[in-house]
Amino acid sequence: MKWLSLLPLGLILFLSGCSELAVLDPKGPVARSQKDLIMFSIIFMLLIIVVIFGLFTYMVVKYRDRPGRGNKDYDPNIHGNTKLEVVWTIIPLIIIIVLSVPNVQTLFELEKPPEKASDKEPLVIYATSADWKWFFSYPEQDIETVNYLHIPTDRAIEFRMSSADSMQALWIPVLGGQKYTMAGMETKLYLQADEPGVYKGRNANFNGEGFTKQTFEVYAESDETFSEWVKETQNNAPDLTQDKYNELLKPGLLNEMTFSSTHLQWVHHGMMEGRDYAIKRHRDEYKELLHLENGKGTGHHDK
Amino acid sequence: MQWDEFFVTGEPLIYGAMVSIALVSAAIMFTLFYFKKWGWLWREWLTTVDHKRIGIMYIISALAMLFRGGMDALMLRTQLAFPDMNFLSAQHYDEIFTTHGTIMIIFMAMPFLIGLMNIVVPLQIGARDVAFPYLNALSFWSFFFGAMLFNISFVIGGSPDAGWTSYTPLAGAAMNPGPGQNFYLLGLQLSGIGTLATGINFMVTIIKMRAPGMKMFQMPIFSWSTLVTSFIIVFAFPILTVALALMTIDRIFGSQFFTLTGEGMPMMWVNLFWMWGHPEVYIVVLPAFGIFSEIISTFARKQLFGYKAMVLSMIVIAGLSFLVWVHHFFTMGMGAFVNSVFSISTMLIAVPTGVKIFNWLGTLHKGRIQLTTPMLWSLAFIPSFVIGGVTGVMLGMAAADYQFHNSYFLVAHFHYVLISGTVFACFAGLVYWYPKMFGHKLNEKLGKLSLWFFVIGFHVCFFPQYFVGLDGMPRRVFTIMPEWMPLNVISTVGAFGMGAGFAIFVYSIYYSLRYNEREKTGDSWDGRTLEWATPTPVPFYNFATVPKVDGPDAFLAMKEKGETTFEEEKLEPIHMPSSTGQPIIMMSFMFIASFGLVFEWIWMAVAGLIAGIIMMAIRSFDYDDGFYVKVDEIKRTERKVRGL
Numbered sequence: 017m018k019w020l021s022l023l024p025l026g027l028i029l030f031l032s033g034c035s036e037l038a039v040l041d042p043k044g045p046v047a048r049s050q051k052d053l054i055m056f057s058i059i060f061m062l063l064i065i066v067v068i069f070g071l072f073t074y075m076v077v078k079y080r081d082r083p084g085r086g087n088k089d090y091d092p093n094i095h096g097n098t099k100l101e102v103v104w105t106i107i108p109l110i111i112i113i114v115l116s117v118p119n120v121q122t123l124f125e126l127e128k129p130p131e132k133a134s135d136k137e138p139l140v141i142y143a144t145s146a147d148w149k150w151f152f153s154y155p156e157q158d159i160e161t162v163n164y165l166h167i168p169t170d171r172a173i174e175f176r177m178s179s180a181d182s183m184q185a186l187w188i189p190v191l192g193g194q195k196y197t198m199a200g201m202e203t204k205l206y207l208q209a210d211e212p213g214v215y216k217g218r219n220a221n222f223n224g225e226g227f228t229k230q231t232f233e234v235y236a237e238s239d240e241t242f243s244e245w246v247k248e249t250q251n252n253a254p255d256l257t258q259d260k261y262n263e264l265l266k267p268g269l270l271n272e273m274t275f276s277s278t279h280l281q282w283v284h285h286g287m288m289e290g291r292d293y294a295i296k297r298h299r300d301e302y303k304e305l306l307h308l309e310n311g312k313g314t315g316h317h318d319k
Numbered sequence: 320m321q322w323d324e325f326f327v328t329g330e331p332l333i334y335g336a337m338v339s340i341a342l343v344s345a346a347i348m349f350t351l352f353y354f355k356k357w358g359w360l361w362r363e364w365l366t367t368v369d370h371k372r373i374g375i376m377y378i379i380s381a382l383a384m385l386f387r388g389g390m391d392a393l394m395l396r397t398q399l400a401f402p403d404m405n406f407l408s409a410q411h412y413d414e415i416f417t418t419h420g421t422i423m424i425i426f427m428a429m430p431f432l433i434g435l436m437n438i439v440v441p442l443q444i445g446a447r448d449v450a451f452p453y454l455n456a457l458s459f460w461s462f463f464f465g466a467m468l469f470n471i472s473f474v475i476g477g478s479p480d481a482g483w484t485s486y487t488p489l490a491g492a493a494m495n496p497g498p499g500q501n502f503y504l505l506g507l508q509l510s511g512i513g514t515l516a517t518g519i520n521f522m523v524t525i526i527k528m529r530a531p532g533m534k535m536f537q538m539p540i541f542s543w544s545t546l547v548t549s550f551i552i553v554f555a556f557p558i559l560t561v562a563l564a565l566m567t568i569d570r571i572f573g574s575q576f577f578t579l580t581g582e583g584m585p586m587m588w589v590n591l592f593w594m595w596g597h598p599e600v601y602i603v604v605l606p607a608f609g610i611f612s613e614i615i616s617t618f619a620r621k622q623l624f625g626y627k628a629m630v631l632s633m634i635v636i637a638g639l640s641f642l643v644w645v646h647h648f649f650t651m652g653m654g655a656f657v658n659s660v661f662s663i664s665t666m667l668i669a670v671p672t673g674v675k676i677f678n679w680l681g682t683l684h685k686g687r688i689q690l691t692t693p694m695l696w697s698l699a700f701i702p703s704f705v706i707g708g709v710t711g712v713m714l715g716m717a718a719a720d721y722q723f724h725n726s727y728f729l730v731a732h733f734h735y736v737l738i739s740g741t742v743f744a745c746f747a748g749l750v751y752w753y754p755k756m757f758g759h760k761l762n763e764k765l766g767k768l769s770l771w772f773f774v775i776g777f778h779v780c781f782f783p784q785y786f787v788g789l790d791g792m793p794r795r796v797f798t799i800m801p802e803w804m805p806l807n808v809i810s811t812v813g814a815f816g817m818g819a820g821f822a823i824f825v826y827s828i829y830y831s832l833r834y835n836e837r838e839k840t841g842d843s844w845d846g847r848t849l850e851w852a853t854p855t856p857v858p859f860y861n862f863a864t865v866p867k868v869d870g871p872d873a874f875l876a877m878k879e880k881g882e883t884t885f886e887e888e889k890l891e892p893i894h895m896p897s898s899t900g901q902p903i904i905m906m907s908f909m910f911i912a913s914f915g916l917v918f919e920w921i922w923m924a925v926a927g928l929i930a931g932i933i934m935m936a937i938r939s940f941d942y943d944d945g946f947y948v949k950v951d952e953i954k955r956t957e958r959k960v961r962g963l
Contacts, residue, residue, distance in 0.1 A: 038791035039722045053719045061709035068676060068705050075683035076698060079619070080690060091685040096625040104677040105670060112666045115716060119662060122718035123655040147494075182489040183585065185650060185725060189791035193721020195650045198586065199488070199579050203652030220725045222482050222795040223489055225409045292580045295493050302494045308409035310798050 038189035043215065043236070044208045045130040046192030053122050060111050126193075129172035130208045138172035138206065141165070142278070144285055145197045145219055146180035146294060147267040148226025153278035157246045160256055162264065162273040165234045168242040169212055175205040178286030180265055180294040185221035188234055194220050200291030209236035225306045229269050250276050258282050265294050267301045269308075327477050330411065332394075337474050366898040368452035369859050370437045373459045375756055377434030378749065380463055382825075384427040385742075387470065389821060391419035396780075396814040402801045412797035413480040414499070418473065420483030425507060426466040428603040428737070431745045433462075433517055436545045436606060439752055440521065442850035443539045445530025445868065447861045450523040452896040453938075458513035458520065460906035465510025468913055472502035476917065479503035482795065484596070485566075487577035487588040492570040498917045504567045505913040509906075511559055518552030521545050530849065533868040536630070539848040540616075540623055544609025547633045548602050551640065555598035562591035571919055586651070593644035601640040603737065605633055607744030608675060611697045614751050615679055617844055618694035619686030622872060625678040632671035639668050649717040650724045658717040665715035672708055676701065691844070692766035696747035699774045700739050707735025710785065725795075728788030734781045746770070746824065754843035758855045759835045765827035769820045776816020783809045839962060847872040852884045854960040860893045860948055863957050885957045893953065896945040905934035 040055075042048040079089065125131075129138045142153040153160045167173050177186055179197040187194035191207040209215070219230040237245070256275035261282070264270060283290045327333050351357050364372060394415055398407040407415065441449055449455050472478045476498035481490035490500050525546045529538065538546075565576040566588065575581030577588045616623040623629060645653070645661040679701060688694070710732045714723050723729055754760050783806040792803050799807055841855040852874045853861055863885045870876055877883070912927025957963075 037786060037789040039789040047722070050719055050722050053716060054713065054722070057713050057716060057719065061713065064673075064709055065705060068680070069702055071680050072683075072698075072701055075680055075686075076688060079683055079686045080688040081620075085687070089685055090620075090687050092621045094624065094681075094685060095622045096628065097681070100681070101625050101628050101674065101678070105674055108670045108673040112663070112669065112712075115666065115712070116659075116663050119716040119718050120655070120659045123658050123662070126718060126721070127655050181579070182494060183486055183589075187725075187791075187793070189722065193650070193719075194724055195652050195721070196648070198651075201586075201652075205652075216791065218791075218793065220793045222413075222725075224480075224494065225413060227413075228409060228796040228798055295488075295579050299493050303496050305410050308797075310403040310405050 038216075041190060042192075043190040043211050043213060044192060045210065046126065046207050047190055049122055049125065050193055053118055056118060057115055060115060064108075064111070126206065127204075129174065129206045136171045138174035139168065140174045140176065141167075142280060142284075142286075143175045143177045143186055143197065144180055144279070145177070145184040145186065145230075146265050147182060147223060148219070148230040149264070149268075149270045150186075150217075150219075150230070150232050151264075151279060153280050154246075155278060155280060157250065158277055159246060159249050159253070160275040160278040162270055162275075163232045164272045165217065165232060166242055166245050167209060167234060167236050168239045169209045169236050171239070172206055172208045175207065176286065177203045177205060178284070178290075180285045181267075181298075182223040183221055184219045184223050184230075186217065187220035188215055188217035190215050191217075191234070196221060199285055199294075200288050202286035209234075212237050212241075224267075225308055226267070226269055229308065233272075249274055252276075262297055266298050268306065325475060327474055332411075333474060340474065361900070362898070365903050366456075366900045368448075368456045368896050368898055370441050370449050370452065370455060371756070371857060371859075373455055374434045374437030374439075376459060377430045377437060377462070380466060381427050381431035381434060381745070384422050384430070384466060385745075385821070388419050388422040388427055389818060391415045391422070393814055393818055395419065396811040398797060399799055399807050400804075400811040401808070402799050402804055404798060407797065409797045410480065413482075413795070414473070414478035416795055417479050417482050417485075417503070418469075421469065421479070421503065421507070422466075423737075424483065424599065424603065425510060426462075426469065428741045428745070429514060430462055430466075432548075432603060432606040432741070432748075433514070435610065435745075435748045435752065436521060436541075436548075438756060439748075439850055440542050440545050441524065441528070442755070442853060442857070442861060443542045443848050444525060444528065444533060445849050445862060445865050445873070446524060446528040447865075447893065448896065449520050450528060451520050453899060453902065454516050454520055456899070456902040457906065458516045460902045461513030461516070461909070462510040464906045464910040464913075465506050465508070465513070468509060468910060468917070469502055469506030472499060472506075476502065484592055485588075486592075487566065487569075487585040488579045488583075490566070490588075491578050491585075492573070493578065493580070498919075501567070501570060501917040501919075504563050504570070505917055508560065508563045508567070509909060509913050511556055511563070514552060515556040515560070518549040518556065520549075522549040522553060525549070530865050530868050530873070533873065536627065537868060537871050537873070540612040540626065540629060541606070541609035541848075543630050544605045544612075544633060547637050548605045551598045551602050551605070551637050554641065555595045555602070558591055559595040559599075562588060562595065565591075567916070571916060589648055589651075590644070593647045594641075597644040597647065598637075598640045600737075601636060604740045605636065607740045608633065610744045610748040610751070611679065611700055612682075613848065614693045614697045614747055615682050617751075617846055618689045618691055618697075619683050620689070620845075621682055621686040622847075623678070624681030624684070625674075626871065628674055629678055632674045635671040636668060639664060639671075643668065646715060646717070646720070649720045662715055662717040662720075666712050669708060669712050669715075676705060676708075692761070692763055692770060693747045693751035695767060695770055696743045696750070699770070700743045700747075703739030703743070703774070703777070704736060706782075707732060707739055711736060723788065725793050726788040727784045727792045727794060730794045731781045731784035731788060734784075738777055738781070743774075746773070751844070752850070754838045754855060755841075755850060755853075755857065757832075758838050759831060760838070760843060761831045762827050762835055765823055765830060769823035769827060771820075772823060773817050773820025776813045776818075776820055778813070779816060780810050780813025783807075783813075841960075842874075842878075847875040849873050852877060854885075854957065856960060858953075858956050858960060860895055860953070863953050864889045885961065887954060890950045890953055892947040892949055894945055894947055897943050899943070901934060901938055901941070905931055905938075908934060 040051055042051045144151040150163055152165050177197040179199045184197045185194045195203045195205045213236055215234040217232045217234050253274040253276040255277045261279045283293045398404050479499040479502055568574045569576050575583040577583050577585050612623055643665045646665045649658050714720050714732055750761050787803050787806040838855045841853055842851040866884055908927050908930040912924050915923025
């Protein structure tokens with residue numbers, strides 16, 4: 017039983033290694049509040065585990081049928097103990113209540129922009145997912161990017177999300193948890209970055225062959241750098257024409273691209289009117305496979 | 320249609336599978352012809368209405384499905400071991416995880432447990448059969464043909480590839496043309512009919528056919544879990560039936576229930592699927608709880624601790640299971656209030672589950688624990704399930720779930736609860752009741768060896784997945800990022816450990832058949848409940864004289880009083896149902912109809928359906944009431960099996 021005393025030490029070592037993990041290494045207030053909630057729940061869960069594992073080990077070791085045990089401590093007719101049963105109903109109930117309070121609080125907080133940046137209006141970005149790429153439209157700046165994202169730090173980002181076709185999800189683990197994107201509906205997600213850096217984002221909800229490759233990079237940078245990037249893009253990037261947009265919507269993979277106008281002028285996939293826009297145009301494309309393999313496979317339909 | 324559109328082509332793995340299917344089928348046919356066993360197979364098995372034989376057929380099919388689903392799992396884990404593996408392409412990977420999930424839940428876990436229920440429940444409650452034996456056979460064949468329809472998809476037509484949840488619009492006709500998704504819809508539909516019938520059957524059996532004197536709260540706990548499960552089935556399965564039917568009509572006849580075009584509501588599928596899908600989780604876990612309770616009580620040599628609390632907690636879990644389905648899509652943007660409600664109701668399930676865990680520990684307390692193979696499976700379940708359970712509470716916290724959702728954290732959680740809950744229980748229950756089924760025990764040494772491989776492999780496989788999930792790895796990706804490699808390598812090694820455990824288990828069946836001692840008494844483990852009161856092999860009428868019950872652990876009381884289930888002076892003729900070929904024929908017609916629908920060959924579907932309806936008409940004019948077993952024959956049989 018001596019090795020059991022090493023358990024807490026092992027757990028500390030183990031958990032200290034976890035700070036490398038994306039979700040437990042937040043770069044913004046949303047991910048941080050979620051991390052805090054996760055760590056808070058882990059404390060209670062470890063408590064439960066220690067109690068049950070301890071009792072379990074004790075019972076199995078002490079009451080196993082070993083030679084020479086005789087009838088000591090053996091009582092086949094115990095059929096219950098109401099007091100004990102009430103105790104082990106009430107304690108979990110209390111734990112659940114204790115966990116529910118911060119959980120519900122956080123849930124309501126996540127529906128608003130993070131408080132820290134309340135002096136600045138959130139930056140609105142329309143995130144549109146399509147099989148198997150991302151369109152990010154900045155209506156204020158009149159910019160659209162494909163498969164990458166520039167955001168200023170210390171300012172809330174209000175994602176207005178929808179999908180052009182199948183159901184997908186926007187997830188940037190170090191900035192905070194995900195939400196689904198659906199055609200004909202608009203979901204809102206507030207995220208914010210504190211530190212400049214390049215972060216990974218992706219679609220987290222399975223949507224067919226190109227799913228694995230549907231990732232994007234998030235460039236979080238200071239206000240000035242962000243403004244510079246906006247200006248440069250407005251001046252240098254080509255306009256997005258409707259024909260070009262329709263071409264890009266076709267199921268398949270795309271590289272990063274930049275445009276100095278947005279697709280919102282023709283279609284908003286988050287509205288009822290816009291939800292069959294892509295399907296009407298590209299229904300036939302789904303009959304062909306991408307033939308996606310590692311190192312091979314074009315990501316485009318072969319005909 | 321071209322042949323290469325009918326058969327799946329272009330994959331060496333699939334050609335290999337085709338060849339092995341052909342070889343195995345040929346070998347089986349040859350054996351049956353060579354030993355002239357066709358008549359025996361037809362009379363004794365294919366037309367049987369005996370609940371014990373139907374149970375055995377369920378379990379054999381489920382083991383075959385465990386093999387299929389397990390091979391799928393090993394292929395997935397091989398592809399995920401290293402970054403940039405080229406073992407499976409993205410499309411092939413998608414098909415395999417879809418069939419892995421569907422097969423394990425629908426065609427492995429549920430049938431395995433239903434098989435055990437079939438064998439055990441009538442014996443435990445002192446009944447001679449289930450309430451509707453003909454319907455029971457029909458249920459089995461509908462499951463069997465549903466499973467076969469789903470399984471041939473990988474060589475004929477192509478497998479479904481939209482995940483076991485098959486969310487629309489991804490699974491709709493527009494984005495997922497071809498027969499693959501139809502196989503999913505009709506395979507589940509066909510077997511779902513049988514599951515619903517089984518639920519009704521067991522509900523009636525347990526309520527109406529208990530031995531004289533057995534009150535509801537004296538029923539063995541496994542029978543209780545079966546009753547509660549039957550209620551869940553009866554309330555949940557109609558939802559699935561409707562949802563599948565709507566999507567089938569969408570895909571084949573062009574309606575717009577779940578489409579993006581027209582007035583379709585794709586999210587309605589997600590709701591319907593999980594309104595069935597969440598209770599489904601408890602359909603496969605509650606009977607497992609029942610099995611563990613029986614085994615722990617038997618081998619701790621003690622009465623079950625807190626029997627009433629155990630029953631009530633199952634009922635509470637069953638009720639809550641219908642109120643939490645929204646937690647499968649917390650991230651759909653329903654707002655904080657809705658998420659809070661479903662978050663709290665989800666976490667509440669932990670309370671009755673916790674009560675059960677502590678009651679099992681209470682059963683061990685002051686016991687005399689015998690570490691047999693079924694007991695070891697049950698003991699391995701407790702800590703493993705606790706890990707799965709507490710991470711379930713973490714997932715239930717909606718605000719945190721935004722980070723866990725669709726990640727490997729989730730994958731780790733549900734494998735932890737489903738494997739330690741259901742699969743451990745299937746092994747435990749099979750080993751425990753094996754002597755009742757086949758007249759000899761399984762080899763203990765091999766059994767323990769397979770257990771250690773499986774249990775250790777299980778933890779090595781799934782524990783790292785919690786961490787790789789926290790590192791941002793989503794489920795269902797077909798290749799991994801380099802930073803996720805170390806944990807994924809460990810996970811794959813564990814998966815192969817589990818595979819080895821399964822292989823040893825199968826070998827132990829063969830080994831025990833050849834070398835293990837035959838059972839003589841029928842009471843293999845010094846049992847406490849009525850199934851052990853019958854001789855082995857169990858006569859088809861189960862009990863020569865039905866015992867009178869006046870307390871819990873009925874057989875233990877009988878042993879103390881020196882009573883048996885064979886009192887010659889009390890024998891009376893026993894009424895039993897006759898065997899019939901109708902169920903298998905009716906369901907093979909339904910198979911043909913479903914196959915026609917899969918390929919949208921309406922003529923074939925209509926022909927199969929008409930033939931099925933004709934079979935139903937024949938059944939409704941069938942006046943066969945069964946037959947009576949004469950007292951002489953009962954006497955002869957009992958004396959022979961009891962060695963008197």
